[in-house]
Amino acid sequence: MGRLAALAPVLLLAGCGSGISFLDPHGPVAATQRDLLFQVTGWMMIVVLPAIFLVPFVAWRFRRRRNATYRPNWRFSWPLEILVWGVPIILVCILASLVLGKARALDPYAPIPSDLPPLEVEVVGLDYKWLFIYPEQNIASVGVMAVPVDRPVHFRLTSDTVMQSFMIPALGSQIYAMAGMVTELNLMADRPGVLMGQNTQFNGFGFQDQKFDTLALPQAEFDRWIAAARTAGRSLDQGAYALVSQKGKLADLRSRFDFDPQKGLIFSTVDPDLFGTVVSRYRAHADHGNTASDHATGEHHHADH
Ligand SMILES: [Cu+2]
Numbered sequence: 001m002g003r004l005a006a007l008a009p010v011l012l013l014a015g016c017g018s019g020i021s022f023l024d025p026h027g028p029v030a031a032t033q034r035d036l037l038f039q040v041t042g043w044m045m046i047v048v049l050p051a052i053f054l055v056p057f058v059a060w061r062f063r064r065r066r067n068a069t070y071r072p073n074w075r076f077s078w079p080l081e082i083l084v085w086g087v088p089i090i091l092v093c094i095l096a097s098l099v100l101g102k103a104r105a106l107d108p109y110a111p112i113p114s115d116l117p118p119l120e121v122e123v124v125g126l127d128y129k130w131l132f133i134y135p136e137q138n139i140a141s142v143g144v145m146a147v148p149v150d151r152p153v154h155f156r157l158t159s160d161t162v163m164q165s166f167m168i169p170a171l172g173s174q175i176y177a178m179a180g181m182v183t184e185l186n187l188m189a190d191r192p193g194v195l196m197g198q199n200t201q202f203n204g205f206g207f208q209d210q211k212f213d214t215l216a217l218p219q220a221e222f223d224r225w226i227a228a229a230r231t232a233g234r235s236l237d238q239g240a241y242a243l244v245s246q247k248g249k250l251a252d253l254r255s256r257f258d259f260d261p262q263k264g265l266i267f268s269t270v271d272p273d274l275f276g277t278v279v280s281r282y283r284a285h286a287d288h289g290n291t292a293s294d295h296a297t298g299e300h301h302h303a304d305h
Helices: 002-014 027-062 080-104 219-230 236-245 250-255 273-283
Strands: 119-126 129-134 141-142 144-150 153-159 164-167 174-178 181-187 192-199 211-217 265-267
Touching: 002 219, 027 080, 119 144, 119 164, 119 174, 119 273, 141 144, 141 219, 144 219, 153 164, 153 174, 153 273, 174 181, 211 219, 219 265, 236 273
Parallel strands: 119 153, 144 211
Antiparallel strands: 119 129, 129 141, 141 265, 153 181, 164 174, 164 192, 192 211
């Protein structure tokens, strides 16, 4: 793999071991994205490396000196034209086939093949924190999210404020969360770790702190995390949600709730209609019903009317 040697600087950047980059993938989506980046970069070297070495060579050969080469009369050259235009054209075709070949596998809406049914997680983007609702487990968390290792996770996302960008780099992919709409994302962790998740959309003074720990846990530990969450003794009803959704960072919630900011704010029960209520609040015709089919049918209700 000689051509990968050129990527050494990139690999060094990925070597922090902090699990925050798709260059240190903790799941199949990020792994595919990394492989694609390396392949595309490798093929690009066919154009990049000659350009890097030829520029100094041409500058030296035709430098302003008495004994340097002087060729004022240019001629048309078929071999040169074919080389200069042909190589990039072939390269564009190769890159296009690489990217298009992976496009289906990297579609955020595409389910991840697995023997296990996906874990459902509802995500609400707030100023400046993420709320995670586990509808099947009937718990919710703010600022921390646990997922079982080797089981796909199906996210349904919305925003209770401006547009936000949901991303867990070590798991790969990114999706926007928008008020009055539901977007979907499928991810899977294939080894344990604490992975940084974030909002990559600049949306105000607190956005740089809108990060959360994604706990990729073996199934038994995940079950324990859920069981511990059930003992939190706090309910996320509409009243508690009104407090949680107020503008402010996770740490600001400590004046309202007693919790360890390192472990996130956990709710032992959650209003099962909460996610739907948040979505329908921004819809002009909330009586239309099912929001999940919005994107599928192409019907697009935006919040700006
Ligand atoms: Cu949209």
